[in-house]
Amino acid sequence: MLQGSHEAECRHDGRWAPPVPVCVPAVPCPPPPVIANATPSAELGENFTSGMSVTYSCDPGFSLIGDASLSCMASGNWSLPYPRCAAGCGTPTTLLFAELNKEHKNQTEFPVGKTVKYTCRPGYAKHPQISPTITCLENQTWSDAQEFCKRKRCEHPREPENGRVIVTTDLLFGSTVNYTCDEGHRLTGHAQRRCEISGSGKQVVWSGDIPVCQPIVCDPPPDIPRGRHTGRLMGDFSYATVVTYTCDPGHPLTGEASIFCTTKDGVHGVWSGPPPRCGASQCSPPPAIVHGRHSGQATAVFASGMSVRYSCDPGYTLTGEAQLDCTSSGAWSAPAPQCEGLLCPSPLAVDNGQHDGKDVKVFNPGKSVNYSCEPGYSLIGEATLYCTENGTWSIPYPRCEVVACTTPAIQNGAVAGGHRATYNPGDIVTFQCRPGYMLQGSHEAECRHDGRWAPPVPVCVPAVPCPPPPVIANATPSAELGENFTSGMSVTYSCDPGFSLIGDASLSCTASGNWSLPYPRCAVLQCPLPPNIDKGKYNSQDLKVFTPGTAVIYSCDPGYYVMGEASIYCTDSGNWSLPLPRCEGGCAAPPGLHFAELTEEYKNQTEFSVGDTVKYTCQPGYMRHPGIPPTVTCLKNQTWSEALEFCKRKQCKYPEAPKNGRVVILTDLLFGSAVNHTCEEGHELVGQSQRRCDIFGTLVAWSGAPPICQKVVCPVPKIQNGRISIHKNSYTYEDTVSFKCHEGFTLQGHHTVQCRADKTWDPPVPVCERGGMAKYYHHPTNTTTKPVVKCLPPPGITNGEHSRHFSDTFDIGALVHYSCKPGFFLIGNESIHCTAYGIWSRPLPRCEVGCVSPGVGNGKVIGLESLYRPGDIVRIECNSDDGPKGLHESQCQAGGTWNPPLPICEGAPHCSKPPEIANGWHSGLATVVFAPGMSVTYSCESDFSLIGTASIYCTEAGAWSHPSPVCQAVKCFHPPNITNGKLIGHISDTFPYGASVSYSCNPGYSLIGNASINCMESGTWGQPLPRCEEIRCVFPEVLGVKKTMMGNTYRLGTNITLECDDGYMLEGISQIQCQEDFSWDPPVPACRLGVAAAVVLLLLGVGIVWKIISKQKEGYYHTYENYGHRTPVDHITEQKYSCVP
Incomplete structure (x- = not known):
């Protein structure tokens, strides 16, 4: 039988891991025991050896109590205890959130139909609508245990002043929150708190106290010789405080004039650099x-x-010190002198005169002034003076003398009122002659400004006698006929009543002694011809003489009527009686129209008769309406007929939207209207944002050049002690740049940033700080453990969804993409990312309702799109004579409707609206008419799956091609098992869409991959599945260290005792243990060269010593994460790298 692992992997060091197993002789076992009411998986007569197993299953109506499998042991016996089959159910399900009531805790067998009750564990609360029970079913299994206990919720934790709280998952029992401080503050207290059970056990509260964010401060800035800084009066120097140095006069400043308080470790304040x-x-x-x-x-x-x-x-000329000396204090010995010009003083004033330089402040050499005298005075001398180079005026100054007239002399006459020696301009004298003389010329004269009399002085000549004035028939003279008349005298005649004077009424006695000719005469009185009136005439046109009492009667032209008394008569004074009648009727000038003007023949005419018709021509930008005559007519009530709108505005072409932008039509596309141009996010408009439909000759077009939308430009990112991945002259919206630090420096911040729409980099550009390892400071203990920061599920948006709704947590940098439901369009960035602070980037996009493409049967849509934004205009033209004629426009409104409503082109079959379905929708919700050939597509909500044909179309017969589909709830079956692992939590036969299950590994194994999988839209479980790998620690290769146990990798819990080679001494604990995180506890110690060995090595020579020391310094070790990479061991490495508990 195989003793050891059944498989091994070739590692980077050329060894097999785990070690190659061995095959040892198998030990036989007797036949497996007979279990009542159970059937084994193997025949009882088979041969069984160590390592083999047999599994029992209970007969119908019985349930298994204990482990179903028995194993043949190396001792030749079967493993204990044996299982048994009992009628009913075994021990009830163990639940994370609840425990069995005391009455059932020790019971192991339950009959069918038995119901057991649970009570909620501390930290959980009873769900009011769900019974806390399960029941033993007829198939000897327990009914599904619903989640009748829910986690209690902690209150929302307060944020520390100058800091913030990060909710890592939620606020329920067992969850944690992290605390961070604002820039320039350090955290005092615990950086993490947990929602845990309170002392009473009934409530949940946050562990510990809220940490405090204290400001980071710097020591006072150093003083410098021969200089000072601005911080002398400051009490303390908090983070970001700036002090500026200045030097005493005469001492130049070298270095940065300003330094600021910053921090390198997140705790202590340091100045940004040395003082100047x-x-x-x-x-x-x-x-x-x-x-x-x-x-x-x-x-x-x-x-x-x-x-x-x-x-x-x-x-x-120089004013001040001509020589300046540089003194020891660094200042000049005196102020700089000035160069002043040789100026003339203000020119003198003259009596009774003035000059033109009174408003001038400075008179430079060459400047001139002109003098003039007041009226009645004469200028004596040169009128212009000049400022000379020596600062004096050219002389002499002119003067103004009065102008006078001499006494006028007249022979045989005198000046009335007596003579004077002189007369001033404006004086007037009157002349008179002695008796027997007559004045020849004007009887008075005025003294002028030039000293002359005007008119000239008259003369007195001897008077000549005239005979008595002549007798005029029917007239009376103004003087008695017996008087004496001499030359210069006159007489005036007036006619008797009934007569009128013809000629001059006065006669004069001339110097020849005769009366002036011709004599006047008195003729019988008559009136002149009657006056003419506009648009009328009088009778008696053939009469030539109109004597007093004669009357005439006026009449008007056709279309006019007499206003006032129609007749007038000749009066005794020879005038016609008043008032005259007048003829009215007709119209004044025709009305002015903004869209048309009168033709040339009527432009200067101001009066028009009743019935007159005038004609207009269209103004530029307008065109004739074919069905309306361009005329108005003068009506009988002396008003013009109503001017119909016989000229309509011309229409500009549909304006082209700029690339990466759009056109917003404010009203329409007709002459005089305007459109606005806007850009999409991340772009800015170059050019005029508004254009107007304007006149160009006889045509209309959009004013100005069309604008363009250019990507916004971010400033060139700069990083000291580092470099960027892409060098460009400019970086535009959504450009990304990666950073890398020079050797010896570490990147603080994100290594990749992106140019955003507000012309900033997101996240901010990182910095490179000296040191070999990034550090994360969260509290004064200077721990270098990086906290696990995650984002909660991203927020939802109305009428839209995001791409990661199956996930519960999101790592930093994770992206989610948003999309809108049919009939809506996305405004803003379609994606957001999880930031380093555990919050989602802003702003969120939004879904605005749009107008769905209009369906028109028996017609066509001009400018057809799949979706329209508010403000977009479509034009619809019907093919059939039965529908509305002409081109019809409709504009998309903010609510997703068309205004005016879309026309219906009759004359062709069309389908009724497609049926709506439960838990879903179709793409034709905003369409009015469904013509043959048009299609709609059905979609289901996120928790449902579409059954049937997703797209259906309208047939020529006016019916839909297929029945509408249905949306059924999505379900997944039992999740798959994994080797050396198990499912945890509530497990059932079916799971709804979006549900998740979690896996855990058996002791001694570590989970690789995501612990949770989700029920997908397709009714299958998300892939890939996690796997469980055996936990093995790798022993590092360190010079001088040897171990008592063979091998390179070791299982969890293995203890190894370490020793040093001869000549080396162990520094640290000699026994280490393999931990769950693949590390050794305590860390692997080092072996240092002993003193005695060092002396011996010195005797072998400097070269050998150096080689050995170099070899000792060039030790390497491996880590689990980077097993294939060898890391040198030195005093720096040993300080940097250690295993985290």
Whole structure:
């Protein structure tokens, strides 16, 4: 018989593991014992040797008590105890969450029909709707034990100030939560708490106290000679505090001016680097001056004792110290001088005048000003002065003198009011002649600004007598006929009543002694021709003379009527009576229309008769409506007929959506409307976000160039003491970059990051810190154990689902993908990942309802898609004359409906709506008409499986091709068994979709793979199954160490005693044991070279000594995880690597 394992594996060291077995002689056993009411699996007459076994099964109506199998032992006897078959059931099922009542605890046999009762274990509470019992059934098995006890729930743990709590699974009994601190804080207390039973045993509470997050602080920053820092007045220096150093004047700063408080171990605060230094004294470069220079232009460093001299440009003078010296304090001996120009003072003012430079502040050489005088004054001298180079004005200054008129002289006359010596501009004098003389010219004159009289001074000439004024028939003169009249005198005539004056009413006595001609006359009075009126006329058109009392009557043109009194008459004054009548009727200018304008023939016309029709032409951007005339007509009520919309807006072509973007139609596609362009996540718009349907000549088109959607660009990631996997000039959305540290540095953070839509890297760019091993600090004990951080199941989204709904926990970095139900589309990133903090990345995507592609029988859809977003427009054109004619538009609304409702094109057979099914849906929920050839696809909810034909189509006869399918609940049968392992928990014959079962291994075996499997959608169990492998520890090869037991691998619990080779001494415990985690406890000790052996080796020579020491230093050992890799053993390695308990 085989003694040892029946199989072995060739290992990397060239040895077989486990060791090759041996075959030893088999020992015979007597026939297996006879068990009442049982049947063995082998004939009783067979030969049985050690290692063979026989299995018993009970007769119908009996149940097995004990182990069903007996084994032939090496002693030649059958294993004990023997099983037995009893009527009824054996010991009831042992449950994780409940225990049998005391009355049944020690009972091992139960009759059919017996019901036993359980009580919930501590930490569990009774489920109110489920009975805590099981019953012995007729097939001698116990009924399924439902989960009638549920785990109690702890309250949600409070988060520490400056920290957070991570729920690893849930808040039920037995679960744990982890605590972490915000950056810059350290954890004091336990990093993990467990939901456990309270002291009374009735409630569950969190173990221990809430840990505290204390701020990490640094020691005060070091002082530096010849300098200071900004932290002198600070009380403490917490994490991220920045202090800045400055040097005394004249001492240059070398190094980083600012350092900040950080941490390397997560507990203690350290400064980010050494402080800067302040160098020897020197001056900063001397300041530059305007309009000047200094002698040190070519000098780079100005040490104490050096001098510079300043000088000015031509036309400027130096103000201040011309020479500056660099002092020992690092400062210049005096302020820099200034170069000031030679300026002129403000120009002088002159009396009764001004200049044009009063608003000027500075007068540079060459600047000029112009002088002018006030009215009534004259400028004497040069009107323009200049600022000279020596800072003075050109002279002399001009002056303003008053302008006067001399006394006017007139012979045979005088100035009324007397003479004056001078007259100022604006003075007016009046002239008069002596008796016997008459004034020839104007009787008054004004003194002008140029010193002259205007008009010119008149003259007095002798007067000439005239005879009496002539007698005019039917007229009366204004003077008595017996008066004396001389030249210059006049007489005025007025006509008697009934007569009108013809000619000038006044006559003058001229210098020749005669009256002026022609004489006026008084004729019989008459009115002028009657006035004409618009759109009308008067009678008596043949009359030429209209005497007082004569009347005329007005009448209007056709379409007009008289407003007011129709007749007027000639009055005694020779005028027609008022008011005049007027003709009204007709219309004013036609109405202005935004979509059309009047034709040229009517543009300047303002009045129109009743019945007149005017014509319009369409404005740019509009086109004629074929069924409506482009006219309006003047109606009898003097208004224009209603202007119908005979011009309709032209339509722009459907705008093309940018790649990685979409077009949102705000209203329609007609002239004047606008559309917006938006980009998908991770892209940004380049160009105008809105475009308008605009006019270009006679056509309409979208304004501007179409925008584009470019991927957002993230900053180039930089990592000190490390390198990146891909070097590019720019990194765009969803680009990933991996990092690797230089030798001697360790990556802190994630080694791969991705460019996100907000132009940041997610997770953040890691850093490379000096040291050979990553560390994780969670509390002051400086443990290097990395906590197991996992995410809870990802959140659900409305009208959608994620790809991992069978999993219970998720490791860091795990991805889940979201998808939407039919009729919905995904907004946002389709995937999220589990972050290092045990939470899912944000934001979540969402499912928005869309409009399903419209089905149109006997017609066509222009712009056909499978799913439309709100705002999208479709155009439907019917083929049949029975349906709506023309092109019909409908827009997808936010609720998944079409507005206006989709038209129905009649004239072709169509199918009724496909039937709805329980626990499922079909793809045609939003479709109005199902034409022949159209199909719908059915889908089931996640816990159900589709039975029947998933896709059915509408036939030419107007009926569906197949009956609708049904959705049945998914079930899995008993899960498979695994070698050296067993199923744990409640096990039944069938399991619903999504249920999970767990496996565990027998003692001495370790589980490889996922412990749980799920019932899949297909009704099968998820693969692969876990497996149980024997636990074996590998003994490391360490120089100088030897063991008392042969072999390289050892089973769980094996103890090995260690010794050292001659000349070496054991450091540590000599006996070690193989543990469940494949490690040795305590760790394998080292053998160090003894003193005596070292002396002997020294005598053999330096070369031999070096070789031996090198050999000792080049020891290797293997780990379970990387068995094929040899790790050197040295003093650093021994400090870094140890087995975790």
